[in-house]
Amino acid sequence: MRLKLFFCILFLFNCNNLSAQNTKDILQQTYNKCQTIQNGYYEMTRYFKFMDAKDTTKSTSKCYFKRLKDDDFDLAAFRYEDGGISLYTGDDLIIVQPWDSTATIVSKALWAKKIQSQSRSYKFYSPFTNQKYPTVPHDTDLMDKRYICKLIGEENLDNESCFHIQVDDTHKDETSEKMKTILLEYHYWVKKSDFIPIQYSIAYNNVMDNDTMHQYERNTLNKYEINNLNDDNIWTVKSLPAFYTLKDYTPSKNPVTLTRGAIAPEWELLSLKDEKTNLNDFKGQLVLIDFFTKSCYPCILALPGLQALHKKYEKKGLKVIGIDIYDKKEDGIAAFLTKRGVTYKVLLGGKVVSEDYHVAGIPTMYLIDKNGSIIFSRVGYVQGQDKELEKVIQQNL
Numbered sequence: 001m002r003l004k005l006f007f008c009i010l011f012l013f014n015c016n017n018l019s020a021q022n023t024k025d026i027l028q029q030t031y032n033k034c035q036t037i038q039n040g041y042y043e044m045t046r047y048f049k050f051m052d053a054k055d056t057t058k059s060t061s062k063c064y065f066k067r068l069k070d071d072d073f074d075l076a077a078f079r080y081e082d083g084g085i086s087l088y089t090g091d092d093l094i095i096v097q098p099w100d101s102t103a104t105i106v107s108k109a110l111w112a113k114k115i116q117s118q119s120r121s122y123k124f125y126s127p128f129t130n131q132k133y134p135t136v137p138h139d140t141d142l143m144d145k146r147y148i149c150k151l152i153g154e155e156n157l158d159n160e161s162c163f164h165i166q167v168d169d170t171h172k173d174e175t176s177e178k179m180k181t182i183l184l185e186y187h188y189w190v191k192k193s194d195f196i197p198i199q200y201s202i203a204y205n206n207v208m209d210n211d212t213m214h215q216y217e218r219n220t221l222n223k224y225e226i227n228n229l230n231d232d233n234i235w236t237v238k239s240l241p242a243f244y245t246l247k248d249y250t251p252s253k254n255p256v257t258l259t260r261g262a263i264a265p266e267w268e269l270l271s272l273k274d275e276k277t278n279l280n281d282f283k284g285q286l287v288l289i290d291f292f293t294k295s296c297y298p299c300i301l302a303l304p305g306l307q308a309l310h311k312k313y314e315k316k317g318l319k320v321i322g323i324d325i326y327d328k329k330e331d332g333i334a335a336f337l338t339k340r341g342v343t344y345k346v347l348l349g350g351k352v353v354s355e356d357y358h359v360a361g362i363p364t365m366y367l368i369d370k371n372g373s374i375i376f377s378r379v380g381y382v383q384g385q386d387k388e389l390e391k392v393i394q395q396n397l
Contacts, residue, residue: 001342009364023151026140026190031138034127037182039066040075040226044219051206051213052295054332060334061122065129070238073116079235080122087235090246093118094237096244103240106249125219127197128226136197137167138189146171155189157199158222162189181302196224199297208300211339216234230314255358258375264289264368265356269323269347272334277321277347279372283317286396287368288389291350291359293326294336298381299363303340305386309393310344317370317397323350365389369396 041064049056060080062086068077068090080086085096093106093115106114126135141147141256147170153163168184183205188197201218233239237246258264264287270279279287292299310320324346327333337346357366360379367376367389376392 015306016239020204020297020376023149023165026151026165026195026354027137027142027149027167027188028139030188030190030197031134031136031193034134034136035131037067037128038228039228040128040224041065041229042128042224043123043222044123045222046220047216047218048123049214049216050295051204051215054334056216063124063129064229065124066229066232067129067131068233072112073119074130074132075119077151077235078122078124078125078129079239080124082123082192086122087117087237087239088119091237094240096240101243102245102247103237104247104249105237110249112143114251123219124220127200128224135186135200135202137169137186152187154192157189160198161192162198163187163192164189164262179206179297181205182207182212196226198224205254208340210341211336254360255355257360257364257379258358258366258374260375260377262374264352264366264372264374267350267353267356269353271345271347272329272337277345279368282319282321283372284370286313288318288320288393289357289366289368290320290322291325291354291364292322292362293324293359294331294333295326296362301383302338302363302365302381303342307340307342307344309352309390310384313393314344318393320344322346323353324348325350325354325359367392367396 041061041062045061046061047056048059059082061080061153063077064079065080066098068075071090075088077090078086078088079344084098087094087096090325091108095104095106095110095118097103106118108115124130124132126221137147142149150166150168152164152166155162165188167188169184169186170182171184181204185203185220187201189196189199193393199218199220201216206213206215255370264279266279268276272279288306288309294300294303306320306322308316314320322342322344324333328348333348352365359363363379363381365376366374369375375396378389
């Protein structure tokens with residue numbers, strides 16, 4: 001009896017190993033298949049929920065693409081359409097403005113960083129367009145024991161028989177970052193007939209202080225054709241109507257941060273309790289203003305330091321004020337602040353005020369002395385930089 005039980009356990013163990021191995025084989029074949037794709041066309045639907053948002057948004061896009069060898073940004077040449085049109089040749093990014101029939105040419109030789117930054121706004125189907133980082137794990141990833149692969153089963157997706165595979169990539173986070181990832185999970189729907197992934201999803205759970213935030217995206221191919229694109233003009237200006245006016249890109253000038261000694265512009269805004277608050281209410285006090293929004297990661301990182309300054313110096317004459325540029329009460333800003341232990345005053349509707357204060361990036365902080373003059377300013381957040389600000393506060397209380 002014990003012998004039979006032993007063989008049953010051994011059989012189940014081998015079956016589980018075989019299932020896991022088969023799952024990795026499917027993923028490897030999927031990766032290999034994607035690497036054979038050199039060009040094509042697809043139509044995609046994307047569902048996306050940002051970590052601090054309540055609702056999931058839906059968007060659609062179309063893309064013609066051709067993979068490029070050794071592109072600095074791992075971009076394919078593309079014609080990307082999502083209501084607007086953008087073209088990338090490998091040398092230039094062309095941003096089309098249909099409303100005034102113009103097309104702006106951004107030269108890679110002159111504005112490489114601009115192209116790299118702009119490319120993040122395009123939501124490509126990465127298994128097709130990205131060679132270095134195609135989303136689908138490959139042999140090196142699959143050898144890592146931290147990747148847990150599971151075959152959920154066989155499912156029909158748009159009348160296509162697919163393998164549904166789950167990959168858990170939740171590594172133990174031992175970094176000192178204030179925000180930590182506690183879940184990173186991928187799902188793939190791979191066509192059994194040709195190992196093309198026709199859908200994939202990514203789910204994140206991130207935790208910071210007392211708040212766990214969930215982010216999710218799902219990308220689905222509605223239509224695609226691969227390795228049969230012969231028209232190289234499709235992603236060049238030649239594909240645009242002749243009446244479009246071409247112009248070279250010129251960077252916009254960001255407003256200069258208000259300088260030390262400038263008089264702080266007056267403002268009046270509503271608090272979370274709909275109470276009117278204006279700068280004159282704090283005459284004779286040292287005022288620290290933080291322009292922020294709850295969807296800004298550096299802004300989130302800055303909150304604990306601001307709260308610590310508020311707690312330490314409030315009774316000594318410092319008034320910390322948060323001015324939210326975009327969020328409204330119905331966006332859950334009150335709950336967002338409560339979870340992070342923020343007890344200083346936060347005001348809403350600060351878009352116009354941020355323009356008066358020449359805010360070009362967030363977070364932006366201004367320290368205003370007891371006479372209403374700016375004595376310190378800072379754009380962005382770097383861990384540990386609060387010591388400089390605290391020193392200025394101590395000198396002016």
